[in-house]
Amino acid sequence: MATATEPISGNQLLKHPDILMSVGVVAIIMVMLLPLPRFMLDLLLSFDITLSVLILLVGLQVRRPIEFSVFPSILLMITLFRLSLNIASTRLILLHGNEGAGAAGEVIRAFGNFIVGGNYTVGLVVFTILVIINFVVVTKGAGRVAEVAARFTLDAMPGKQM
Structure with a gap:
């Protein structure tokens, strides 16, 4: 039912x-x-x-x-x-x-x-600054991820190489 x-x-x-x-x-x-x-x-x-x-x-x-x-x-x-x-x-x-x-x-x-603000030159400058900041943040983040991955790899090694 x-x-x-x-x-x-x-x-x-x-x-x-x-x-x-x-x-x-x-x-x-x-x-x-x-x-x-x-x-x-x-x-x-x-x-x-x-x-x-x-x-x-x-x-x-x-x-x-x-x-x-x-x-x-x-x-x-x-x-x-x-x-x-x-x-x-x-x-x-x-x-x-x-x-x-x-x-x-x-x-x-x-x-x-x-x-x-009605001025395309200002918009281009702001866009360029945002692209540079974004690139720096992504690069630093990727570097930090690589550091953490390397640390985990070293910690997982049987002989503790460091």
């Missing part, structure tokens, strides 16, 4: 964070794959900015690191979410960029106007 299943409520999802994480990953992949309308991209970009400020404020208020032990997982998920938004916004710009300044959504247009 079949029994009717009850719909999953929000409280039940909070009791199973692994399911919530899986749903989040699937949603992130869908944002990457499916073309989003402008208003949806604006909504998701606004949500991302709000979530980033919230994570920053929580991180500043934590007294001990153990109080915010989920920080690495949250950081990974928010990075994947930003990557998916980056892909979605790039797709929207490339597909509809010829339609004018608001073709990629109002959030991107407002941010572009704020950074460039």
